[in-house]
Amino acid sequence: MSAFLTHLWIRLRATLGSPGKLALMILSGAILLGPFGLGATSPSGATAWRLLWIYVWTGAAAPLAGGRGMSGWSAGAWYPCFHPALPIGVRARALAEATLVVLLLLGVWPAALALKWQLYAHGVSPHPGLYAPALSTQYARQTFERLVVVLPPLVAWLIPARSHDLLAARAGVVVGLELVAAWLGLLATPARAVATCALLVAIPLALAGREWHAPHLAPAGSRRSRVPARPARPPHRQLARDFLVRPLPSVALLIAAQGLVLVVALPVWDKARLFGGHGTGLLHFGTGLVVGSALGLVAVRPMASNQTTGGLFGRVGYRQGDFTAAWSLLPVRPQAVLLGAYLHGLLVSLGILLALVGVQLLSTFVERRQWLLVDLDGGPAGRFLLPLIAVVPCVAGFVAASAVGHRRKAALATLAFLLILIGHSATILLEAPVLVGLALVGGVPILFDLRRPAA
Amino acid sequence: MSDTPLIEVRDLQVRRATFVLRVPEWRVEPGQVVGVVGPNGAGKTTLLETLAGLRPVTAGNVRVFGRNPWREPEAVRAALGFMSDDMPVFDLRIAPLLRLLSGYYPTWDAALVESLLARFRLDPRQKAHTLSKGQGTRLRLVTAMAFRPRVLVLDEPATGLDLAGRRSLLESVLEVVRDPERAVIVSSHQLLDVQRIADRLLVLDQGRVVREGATDALVGEGRTLEEAIEAWGAAG
Numbered sequence: 001m002s003a004f005l006t007h008l009w010i011r012l013r014a015t016l017g018s019p020g021k022l023a024l025m026i027l028s029g030a031i032l033l034g035p036f037g038l039g040a041t042s043p044s045g046a047t048a049w050r051l052l053w054i055y056v057w058t059g060a061a062a063p064l065a066g067g068r069g070m071s072g073w074s075a076g077a078w079y080p081c082f083h084p085a086l087p088i089g090v091r092a093r094a095l096a097e098a099t100l101v102v103l104l105l106l107g108v109w110p111a112a113l114a115l116k117w118q119l120y121a122h123g124v125s126p127h128p129g130l131y132a133p134a135l136s137t138q139y140a141r142q143t144f145e146r147l148v149v150v151l152p153p154l155v156a157w158l159i160p161a162r163s164h165d166l167l168a169a170r171a172g173v174v175v176g177l178e179l180v181a182a183w184l185g186l187l188a189t190p191a192r193a194v195a196t197c198a199l200l201v202a203i204p205l206a207l208a209g210r211e212w213h214a215p216h217l218a219p220a221g222s223r224r225s226r227v228p229a230r231p232a233r234p235p236h237r238q239l240a241r242d243f244l245v246r247p248l249p250s251v252a253l254l255i256a257a258q259g260l261v262l263v264v265a266l267p268v269w270d271k272a273r274l275f276g277g278h279g280t281g282l283l284h285f286g287t288g289l290v291v292g293s294a295l296g297l298v299a300v301r302p303m304a305s306n307q308t309t310g311g312l313f314g315r316v317g318y319r320q321g322d323f324t325a326a327w328s329l330l331p332v333r334p335q336a337v338l339l340g341a342y343l344h345g346l347l348v349s350l351g352i353l354l355a356l357v358g359v360q361l362l363s364t365f366v367e368r369r370q371w372l373l374v375d376l377d378g379g380p381a382g383r384f385l386l387p388l389i390a391v392v393p394c395v396a397g398f399v400a401a402s403a404v405g406h407r408r409k410a411a412l413a414t415l416a417f418l419l420i421l422i423g424h425s426a427t428i429l430l431e432a433p434v435l436v437g438l439a440l441v442g443g444v445p446i447l448f449d450l451r452r453p454a455a
Numbered sequence: 456m457s458d459t460p461l462i463e464v465r466d467l468q469v470r471r472a473t474f475v476l477r478v479p480e481w482r483v484e485p486g487q488v489v490g491v492v493g494p495n496g497a498g499k500t501t502l503l504e505t506l507a508g509l510r511p512v513t514a515g516n517v518r519v520f521g522r523n524p525w526r527e528p529e530a531v532r533a534a535l536g537f538m539s540d541d542m543p544v545f546d547l548r549i550a551p552l553l554r555l556l557s558g559y560y561p562t563w564d565a566a567l568v569e570s571l572l573a574r575f576r577l578d579p580r581q582k583a584h585t586l587s588k589g590q591g592t593r594l595r596l597v598t599a600m601a602f603r604p605r606v607l608v609l610d611e612p613a614t615g616l617d618l619a620g621r622r623s624l625l626e627s628v629l630e631v632v633r634d635p636e637r638a639v640i641v642s643s644h645q646l647l648d649v650q651r652i653a654d655r656l657l658v659l660d661q662g663r664v665v666r667e668g669a670t671d672a673l674v675g676e677g678r679t680l681e682e683a684i685e686a687w688g689a690a691g
Contacts, residue, residue, distance in 0.1 A: 227550045227572065227579050229557035229565040235529055238558045306546050318584075322543040328509055329542065329599075330559050331533040 003088040008096040011065065015100065022104075047182045052288045055153055055175040058101075059168070062157035065097040091205050094158035101154055102147050109143055141190065148193045149178060152200035159208045174200055235331045243340040246303040247348070254298060258290045258355065294352050300399050302344040308402035321405025335450045338400055342446065345399030349392045357385055390420050390435040393443025400446040409446045416442030459521075460484055461606050461638050462506060466515035469501050475513070476501045476662045483606070486635040488628065490653030490670065491642040492680070493689055497659040499642040500539070503610045506640070507537040519606065533560065536604035538595045540588075540614040549594060550579035553601065560602035571597045574623045588615035593623075600627060607631055609641040613648060621648060628652055650680040660689035 015022055088096075156174040161167035177200055181187055186196040233241065300309050307326060310318030319325075327337045357373065364372045373382045397413035416438040423434075462483035469476040476498035483489055491499045504510045505517055508524030508531050517524060524531040545552050549572070557563040572579060575593035586594060592615050599607060607628070613621050625648060628639050643649050649656075656673050658666040665687050666673050674683045684690050 227553050227565065227568050229563050229568070230554055232558055232561040232563060235533070235559050242555065242558070307543065310546070318546075319543065322546075326543045326545050329507065329532060329537050330556070331529040331531075332559070333528060 004092045004096045007088050007093055008099055011097055011100050012103065015065070015104070048179060049288055051149075051175050051179050051182070052292065054150055054178075055171060056292065058150060058153040058157050059171060061101050062097070062154060065101045065154075066158060090159060090208050094155050094205070094208075097158050098151055098154040102151065105147055105150070109140075145187070145190060145193050148190075148197045149187065152178060152197050152204070155201050156204040159204050170204060174204065177203075236333075236336060239332050239336055239340060242303055243344055246305075247298050247301070247344070250298045250301070250304050251348075254290060254294050257293065258359075291352055291356065294348070294355075295395070299345055299348040299352065299395055300402065302341045302399060302403065308341065308399060319405070320407065321403075323403040324405070338404055338446075338449055341403035342396045342400040345396035346392060349395035350389075353385070353388055353392065356388075360385065384424075387424060387432075387435055388420070390439040391417050391442075393439045394420065397443040397446050400449075404446070404449055406446065406449065409449075412445060413442040461520060462640075463518045464516070467502075467505070467512055467517055468514040469498075469505050469510060470513040471501055471510075474498070474501070474662055476505075476659075478502065478515075478664055481657060481664070481667060483638050483640060485605075485638055486632060487655055488632050488639045488641065488653045489655045489657060490649035491640060491657045491659065492644075492646065492649055492684065493659035493665070496661070497689070498662045499659055500541075500610055502657075502659070503537070503539070503608050503640065503642055506606075506608055507535060508532065509537075534562075534605040536599035536602065536607045537610070538599035538608070538612055539610035540592050540595065540612070541610075542595065544583045544591070544594060544598065546582070546584045548580055548582050549577055552583055552594075553579070553598070556598055556601065562602045562604075564601060564603055567603065568597065568601045571600060571627065574627065575620065589617060589620055592616055593620060596624060596627065600631065603637075605637050607637070607639045609639065609643075611643055612641060613643055613645045621645070624648075625652055646680045646684070650674065656680075658684065658687060658689050660687075665689045 152174045153171045156171040157167065159170075161170060178187070178197075181196045181200075185192070187193045232238070298304075302308060302323070305323055307318060307323040310322065323341070324334060324337050328334060361371055361373060364370065364374055373385070374380060394413045394417040398410050398417065401407075401410035401413055420435065420438050420442075460482040462481075464478050464481040466480075467476070467478040474496070491502065493499055501510065505512060506519055506524060508519075508528040511525045519531045519535060522530050524535075545555060547555065553568055557565070557568075575597060577590065577593055577597065581590070583591070583594060592612065596609075596612060599609070609628070612624055616624060628641065629652060631637055631639055639652075641649065641653065650670065653670050655668065656666065656670050657664065658673075666689075670680075674680050678686075681690075
């Protein structure tokens with residue numbers, strides 16, 4: 001217990017002493033708790049989206065709480081841990097750092113409440129029905145429930161794993177279990193939510209360290225395999241080909257995943273009406289997961305390389321600009337590598353957007369037997385989806401900036417990306433010039449790096 | 456042996472923050488092994504990176520195969536292998552990594568790759584990012600040599616290498632220069648190794664050339680390179 005409190009106190013002081021990290025946590029926490037935020041106990045389709053956001057948010061907050069900033073995405077085993085050899089157990093440490101996040105969220109609560117009241121008073125609410133009972137006491141209850149729901153994925157992110165993929169999968173399983181619990185009504189009351197989430201916190205805690213005994217997929221051995229060469233092409237053609245071909249396995253995997261989502265979700269939605277008719281939630285959750293995965297697995301990984309974001313986020317074994325540096329000795333122009341990364345981001349994010357439109361069309365067809373781009377309420381979905389094209393250059397800008405290790409330009413692209421998404425989804429309708437401006441801010445600065453000083 | 460120099464440097468100046476490297480004149484002929492030595496911060500890496508087209512010159516002239524490496528990096532790097540323990544490699548397993556690289560070099564020699572992997576005891580199934588420092592150095596050596604470059608530039612190739620690794624490195628370098636059309640430039644603090652394999656030396660200190668010439672003539676009878684460098688005041 002004393003180790004828990006000591007670590008909590010040390011991490012709290014460290015976080016409060018780091019304005020950048022604190023501001024990031026508070027801002028994102030305001031989104032989590034605020035009027036655009038998450039009521040995970042609501043058994044509606046929106047629950048799935050909210051839990052998806054919790055998954056993403058906790059994945060970002062965990063390394064901040066663990067002391068590694070946003071740079072915790074490491075292939076190393078002790079990914080979330082800063083100073084892994086501290087004299088504190090893995091479980092106590094994870095709980096202390098999760099508690100730290102909850103304390104900071106509680107600190108955000110008054111500001112979020114004030115914002116909620118302000119927006120409600122001005123009638124700026126995308127879902128008026130959702131916020132109508134905006135009494136402070138009820139909001140306090142909602143906040144409590146949300147904090148409870150945040151804890152299991154936080155703990156899942158904070159317990160070290162053998163690899164980042166395992167870590168993400170573990171947190172994903174916990175969030176998936178929360179989704180099922182929400183549909184089964186196990187998060188409907190504070191008491192139920194506390195009991196359910198306590199159980200869900202206990203699972204990763206109990207399993208901490210077990211995966212180290214699982215067999216590795218790549219067995220070591222002395223058996224030597226041949227190293228086949230491939231036909232050489234003119235370097236610029238080979239580069240273009242590699243940019244196109246190498247991400248294909250990831251793309252195929254995602255298309256298969258999206259297909260599975262549709263195959264599973266649409267019949268449920270269309271006919272069986274399982275989960276109390278919340279097949280839409282399943283569809284949207286699955287689609288959201290696939291889109292998130294597509295952004296993480298394909299869009300920001302040109303040539304399926306981790307070196308773009310790995311260096312940017314300080315992942316162990318990577319440095320900023322590793323992607324272009326790894327190309328620097330090959331007989332290709334550095335500008336071509338940068339341009340390839342930019343075009344990759346552009347094409348993949350555009351593909352994701354088109355896939356979203358396709359899913360929306362398909363879901364409308366299943367619902368109404370008509371190929372229309374309308375949302376669930378029958379309103380024009382194109383009005384919501386099409387302006388999102390502004391994020392496409394932002395993704396491209398981020399990918400290219402990550403490739404050359406330009407943190408400021410990557411941050412600029414990320415900021416523009418988030419402003420478009422948040423501003424848009426909050427239906428603070430962004431005017432076309434604003435969208436174009438943000439798209440330019442996110443996508444253009446890195447293109448100046450295409451110029452190379454003369455020798 | 457051809458008389459055309461593989462590398463020609465005239466009145467070179469390369470500025471890096473407050474540091475300036477100056478090399479008035481320097482040539483590397485086919486068949487030579489040139490050792491570039493000097494204390495930390497002497498400008499060895501700056502010079503080698505300039506040759507590979509990784510760094511622009513501030514003034515003067517650098518020609519590799521008669522071309523400007525900064526302006527024509529494709530043509531230069533198609534025949535120049537550069538190895539530095541500091542350079543990142545793609546985050547793949549060794550076999551896919553080498554296969555990826557092979558598509559960029561018409562001169563890629565798969566049989567040579569096999570023998571280099573065996574010599575440096577690398578398992579093609581290992582991930583590049585899980586290699587130890589010494590293994591990473593060995594992998595970089597393989598990637599630099601695999602396409603039989605006309606000029607092999609090695610920047611601190613012995614970093615992290617054990618005795619067997621250093622021996623393999625020396626054997627590989629000597630094999631390269633059995634071909635009289637090729638040359639090796641090696642920068643290292645392993646002075647005994649440099650003295651053993653280099654037939655010419657370029658000694659740098661604080662960005663200036665202290666000595667340049669044939670190893671035997673510069674070092675002299677009965678002296679080691681280390682003693683000679685001490686005597687020249689270029690020991691750092």
